[in-house]
Amino acid sequence: MPEPLSTESTAFRSALEVIRAVEPRVADAIGQEVADQREMLKLIASENYASPATLLAMGNWFSDKYAEGTVGRRFYAGCRNVDTVEALAAEHARELFGAEHAYAQPHSGIDANLVAFWAVLAQRVEAPALQNAGVRNVNDLSEADWAELRRAFGNQRMLGMSLDAGGHLTHGFRPNISGKMFDQRSYGTDPATGLIDYEALRVSAREFKPLIIVAGYSAYPRLVNFRIMREIADEVGATLMVDMAHFAGLVAGKVLTGDFDPVSHAQIVTTTTHKSLRGPRGGMVLCDSSLADQVDRGCPMVLGGPLPHVMAAKAVALAEARRPEFREYAQAVVDNARALAEGLMRRGAKLVTGGTDNHLNLIDVSSYGLTGRQAESALLESGIVTNRNAIPADPNGAWYTSGIRIGTPALTTRGLGATEMDEIAGLIDRVLATTEAGTTAKGAPSKAQHILDPKIADEISHRATDLLTGFPLYPEIDLG
Ligand code: DSN
Numbered sequence: 451m452p453e454p455l456s457t458e459s460t461a462f463r464s465a466l467e468v469i470r471a472v473e474p475r476v477a478d479a480i481g482q483e484v485a486d487q488r489e490m491l492k493l494i495a496s497e498n499y500a501s502p503a504t505l506l507a508m509g510n511w512f513s514d515k516y517a518e519g520t521v522g523r524r525f526y527a528g529c530r531n532v533d534t535v536e537a538l539a540a541e542h543a544r545e546l547f548g549a550e551h552a553y554a555q556p557h558s559g560i561d562a563n564l565v566a567f568w569a570v571l572a573q574r575v576e577a578p579a580l581q582n583a584g585v586r587n588v589n590d591l592s593e594a595d596w597a598e599l600r601r602a603f604g605n606q607r608m609l610g611m612s613l614d615a616g617g618h619l620t621h622g623f624r625p626n627i628s629g630k631m632f633d634q635r636s637y638g639t640d641p642a643t644g645l646i647d648y649e650a651l652r653v654s655a656r657e658f659k660p661l662i663i664v665a666g667y668s669a670y671p672r673l674v675n676f677r678i679m680r681e682i683a684d685e686v687g688a689t690l691m692v693d694m695a696h697f698a699g700l701v702a703g704k705v706l707t708g709d710f711d712p713v714s715h716a717q718i719v720t721t722t723t724h725k726s727l728r729g730p731r732g733g734m735v736l737c738d739s740s741l742a743d744q745v746d747r748g749c750p751m752v753l754g755g756p757l758p759h760v761m762a763a764k765a766v767a768l769a770e771a772r773r774p775e776f777r778e779y780a781q782a783v784v785d786n787a788r789a790l791a792e793g794l795m796r797r798g799a800k801l802v803t804g805g806t807d808n809h810l811n812l813i814d815v816s817s818y819g820l821t822g823r824q825a826e827s828a829l830l831e832s833g834i835v836t837n838r839n840a841i842p843a844d845p846n847g848a849w850y851t852s853g854i855r856i857g858t859p860a861l862t863t864r865g866l867g868a869t870e871m872d873e874i875a876g877l878i879d880r881v882l883a884t885t886e887a888g889t890t891a892k893g894a895p896s897k898a899q900h901i902l903d904p905k906i907a908d909e910i911s912h913r914a915t916d917l918l919t920g921f922p923l924y925p926e927i928d929l930g
Contacts (some may be wrong), residue, residue: 562722671806
């Protein structure tokens with residue numbers, strides 16, 4: 451007798467069958483995506499694998515509902531079920547992170563950051579500047595008020611971590627809207643240690659007097675002391691905002707506590723829900739109650755209509771993250787990142803800051819004579835999915851870069867541990883050590899082209915797939 455199909459297998463098989471009847475190429479692409487994810491070593495630090503329950507919560511009739519506004523105060527009728535899932539997502543988030551207020555609507559991390567910037571501007575700039583004119587609420591602003599506000603915004607300052615030190619585009623990078631809304635200055639890392647220099651940051655904050663100090667990162671492999679950051683913010687009258695998109699899972703899993711827990715130190719915290727937190731693609735804002743009203747105006751002030759199907763999935767994923775096993779997962783993510791760092795350094799790789807305290811490592815691939823772009827392509831050919839990333843004072847800029855960022859949230863979800871991390875370090879080192887910089891069609895040195903013996907790429911790719919067969923992705927799902 452064949453084993454009966456699991457509930458999950460039946461659910462996903464049936465879904466693909468229904469899709470296939472309408473547009474088979476979409477069903478094929480979905481099937482191919484899961485096959486690729488099953489076979490490749492996913493080391494992109496910002497990616498993970500959501501649970502079947504989280505994935506299924508997204509594919510349903512909530513997708514058909516408009517629900518602008520907030521729980522209990524909608525601009526559309528018929529939102530009682532959306533209210534249920536949005537309230538559940540917010541409740542789980544408040545409980546999980548110990549936050550006074552949670553807003554589950556942002557569609558992404560960038561959207562969450564825009565909601566946060568708007569909330570701080572509205573609270574800190576609008577009120578004092580416009581109260582004299584009798585304006586108390588953004589909804590009451592006249593055209594003249596808006597003109598006044600725009601002038602006021604031009605004078606507001608943001609101090610955020612520079613992109614090459616590991617900050618994010620939305621932390622004031624000039625070409626991003628955050629660098630246009632705010633007069634921007636960035637803080638970097640100490641060139642000798644690669645670590646944040648809090649005293650230099652304090653001096654800069656005293657001189658610059660920002661409205662917002664943004665802490666958090668996309669590519670910094672160490673801990674951030676949010677207690678010190680808040681102390682600096684208070685000293686200069688700034689609001690401390692933390693973008694914890696990358697490490698929210700480590701906060702949820704209580705690996706980052708005390709000085710390193712952003713929620714107990716910052717007035718406002720933004721995150722994505724799909725990285726180390728392992729939920730659906732999306733964003734979220736947590737804040738203290740003084741900012742709650744402004745944050746809840748995210749839609750329609752900043753955001754398009756909420757995505758109720760994604761909020762349903764956020765509620766499911768946050769419920770999962772409240773389970774005790776999520777703490778074990780979060781600790782294993784960090785243990786694995788350390789094991790990967792040790793394996794790489796033992797083989798001679800150069801890591802920015804000489805190691806890691808969190809879920810990611812940043813390899814300086816210039817010591818292999820490669821740019822990040824060449825290294826990323828060579829690793830991909832070998833079945834290892836990573837992304838190139840600038841390193842501090844990167845001579846190759848943000849496009850070609852000199853770094854490769856690798857993270858452990860996804861492979862830890864599959865159950866790989868320290869022994870496998872050491873082997874993976876060996877595979878990465880072998881690819882990088884055997885790849886050479888290529889040339890352009892005219893024979894000039896190229897920052898994009900690389901040369902890697904296809905036999906080596908093939909061998910490593912097979913080994914990566916073999917390694918993963920012991921750690922099946924979604925073992926409960928058999929797509930036939
Ligand atoms: N794209 C995210 C990351 O990879 O870190 C940040 O937006």
